[in-house]
Amino acid sequence: MAQAEGWEFGSKSEQLYIHFDVDDHFLKLETFIRTAGSAQRIIEALDETFFQGKLEYELIVLPPEPGSFLSKLAVWIGGGITGLYAFANTDIGSAYIEALTGQSPIYWAEQAGEHNRKMLQDLGEWVDELTEDELEELEAEIGDAKPTPVAFPSPDSEEACRVGARIVVEMTRGMLSKETTDLERLGMDTGSLPDAVDARSDFYFACLEDADVKRIGFSDDADFPIPRNSFPQRAVKPPRPEKKDDPIPWVVSVENIYVTSPNWDKEDQKSRQWKGKDAIRRDCYFVIEDAEFWFHVRQKDLSVDVLDNLKVQWAYQEIGGRIRNRRVLRVLEFNGDKLADPLTASAIRAILGEYSSVEARRGQPSLFDDGDA
Structure with a gap:
């Protein structure tokens, strides 16, 4: 004033x-x-x-x-x-x-x-x-x-x-x-x-x-x-509308995953997700949303191994300092065999809305890294 x-x-x-x-x-x-x-x-x-x-x-x-x-x-x-x-x-x-x-x-x-x-x-x-x-x-x-x-x-x-x-x-x-x-x-x-x-x-x-x-x-x-x-x-004071929390941003990266516990039932992923280890050997849970990957599964043309290696383009959210809600948008390689090219930025935005991209981490996990639930 x-x-x-x-x-x-x-x-x-x-x-x-x-x-x-x-x-x-x-x-x-x-x-x-x-x-x-x-x-x-x-x-x-x-x-x-x-x-x-x-x-x-x-x-x-x-x-x-x-x-x-x-x-x-x-x-x-x-x-x-x-x-x-x-x-x-x-x-x-x-x-x-x-x-x-x-x-x-x-x-x-x-x-x-x-x-x-x-x-x-x-x-x-x-x-x-x-x-x-x-x-x-x-x-x-x-x-x-x-x-x-x-x-x-x-x-x-x-x-x-x-x-x-x-x-x-x-x-x-x-x-x-x-x-x-x-x-x-x-x-x-x-x-x-x-x-x-x-x-x-x-x-x-x-x-x-x-x-x-x-x-x-x-x-x-x-x-x-x-x-x-x-x-x-x-x-009388009218009730105020509840404030909507800001949406948690999505982060997208390309990373290699070693699968330790697969789930070949696409519709069962909500109750039991895939489990694996990321590039720094950290346990991670995820679902695979890539329709093209599931087409290959139905065709039975994937070379399945004891410990499958996936190269994926995935999205996740950081909540309370921990990574949550990993979603594989595109499986790029399966045990070294190329399956698809990465999604374009516009295609990712069509799925997630706004997002940010990061480089996949390399090396050994730090004392602050832990698995996600």
Whole structure:
């Protein structure tokens, strides 16, 4: 978060109202802190999800007006608007902005452009008020300089930051005020949005625990559209989808195997795998998936020996520091007789997806090598 030094309202900022309907014009400190903290967490989640976490902002508490308890927060934007603009120009960004703010990105771009139009209008009025002598002096100062074309406000200009603050405030207000079903239809499982939903739930749970809060609104008017009887439903945190573990990568290599215990029944390999020793005399268990090899088995044209020697192209996974799930993709040689060429990279990817290749190890096993189960 940025530091809003020398801050004053109206400069790169927009107000976020949280209006509590209470009998007396006061609110418990705990309720204020918890609800303001929830609003901040929603902004953090929006920034992380949609603006690449680059938004430079500060959430500022404004003094309440006498005679009511209108919690007034200000979102000040100091920079980092480029990510917001980029997000607004995507299909998903346009959908989220319009759903949460009620306005399309075109509307917000027009709001930012209004600053340029007003600036030109003010400049024209100022020129009209100049005397002839002042005009001649101005022309002399300008000389042959060409006018700068009117452009959309730069991302870090004051007006662009102000409009960015308005977008962030409206999206935050939308997260707090929208019906739960509306948010579910929009989709709240992207990026850090589950954190925003949890913050919203905590906001209403804080209100629910304060018996003095009867209704909630998000404007400075005496309009409280969210009654207390809806707090429990809004306070419920939806279950988060279980995080799927990243797939364990496959490693492919070509290696020689000495078979110590074969299994010539292709369909029985799941219950009893082949057993052998690899190039460093380490016990290994594997299945053979090569259809061409099993064709040779059915044709009985393999020269079988007591200890068969296979040269294979196989894939395996490393789990917990040990090699697991060895799969022979292609039997290249059987007791010195060539059976097939290695599979190409594209063919392997068609079977395994992404994978990496390694050279087969040579030499004696180390103290850390052991057999696999």
